[in-house]
Amino acid sequence: MRFCVMVRATKSSEAGQLPSAKLLADMGRFNEELVKAGVMLAGEGLQPSSKGARLRFSGDKRTVIDGPFAETKELIAGFWLWQCKSMAEALEWAKRCPRPFEFGDCEIEIRQVFEAEDFGVEFTPELREQEERLREQVAKSTNR
């Protein structure tokens, strides 16, 4: 199963402060360990929300809202995609991560990624198509 492991933003990340050379090196080592263990599928750091934008859907209207966004602790500063056997394994790896920021409290959030089978067969296009065909047929035969 896959996990999206998100580093929550902090004041410093939102201010666009870059990590120190030491933190970069520590993070690099951790990433290397993840790759070598066959765990890491992808991973990226995100620029501050001041360079981001949001799209709000309201009825049929779509409104663009430019960053920065206020709720710092709810923002994401970076993420990984990991392949693990269980949430426990993802947590174990996360515990080995160096502190993502040097100052203040910070958090990493781990969320399991939906797999195709989690949606159940109802969501497969094949079946939906099949069902629609069946409905049409039923409709036709009752109209007759």
Place this chain on the structure above:
Amino acid sequence: MTAADPQQTIAAVWRIEAAKLIAALSRIVRDVGIAEELAQDALVAALEQWPQDGVPDNPGAWLMATAKHRAIDKLRRDELLQRKHAELAHELESVLGEANVNAEAALDDPFGDDVLRLVFTACHPVLSSEARTALTLRLLGGLTTDEIARAFLVPESTIAQRIVRAKRTLSEAEVPFEVPHGAEMTQRLCSVLEVIYLIFNEGYTATAGADWMRPQLCEEALRLGRILAGLMPDEAEVQGLIALMELQASRMHARTGPNGEPILLLKQNRARWDQLLIHRGLKTLARAERLGGSRQRYTLQAAIAACHARARNADETDWPCIAQLYAELAKVAPSPVVELNCAVAVSRAQGPAAGLALVDALFAEPALGSYHLLPTVRGDLLEKLGRKDEARMEFERAAALTRNARERELLLARAAGCD
């Protein structure tokens, strides 16, 4: 909740640490079997202590220190061993002496040399391929005997015996705990890659039983492949194999329909292909080719899979390129199965008649006598040429040969469709 369940934490720590632990212990006691038992003992100790005392801050180092103490206890207790290997025991004392100074020192294996030694030992040609597979999953994947047994649909006792026998064979053959060099390396690496691909294929296309695939084995094979790539970053064929597995796994969710029935590649909904795995696979393939793998078997197969991955729909498939790659593959890895695939590609590139001529030539091949895909392909080509009666007979023959229940249903449905 997982955070509060030490059992799950221990299982997770074991999964992460098992290979490193067994590898480091193997270097110390020079016997993979004994090393594995010592590591297991440490795991049992963790299962007893961690739920009470809490999970230690550095669980890997805890397991290592515990296992090493058991190692020296064992050597001390075992008088015979001590007499025979007085030198070894002495060496171990000194290793432990250093280790006590820094508990993590002996665990340190910055270049992963111990794990690489373990890979080559578990996949040693002195073992049967079944034994290699079971031992690799056990020692490197950290899977339990029960998990391996369930994945391979055999009783747990069968796998347990297989592993015991494999460890004994390694011990009796005095297989050295080392990474081979020179010409032997090439040969031994083949054996390692073969084991990983076997595990992948066992998951990707179950040869028996009602389940079309057991994805966990695919994930396991990919993980082992990636670990190997981390240890041997410049081996083209290691990259080639990972590219092949990633590209094949990208189609995993599109390969079965709502009722679990197989969907053939060209009929698959490509929107369900995993773009992340395709992206990774293509990148890994490029790396394999850069490292000089273009004319090697796994890289060639990955290149073929990449042709499919790059096509946005089935009609866009570059069949001439695929036919050419298969022809190349037939040269480096001659096999009637490759020839059969080549025939399919040729039929797509030049029409069913051209493909049928190649398929018919293969009917003389005794190795394909009971291979269900030969009549499947022949039936498909005959059907396309409008020779329905002959096609039906081929599909029926194929249905009688396959061991996969889902596939049999599909073949019988195709036979019925020829009426």
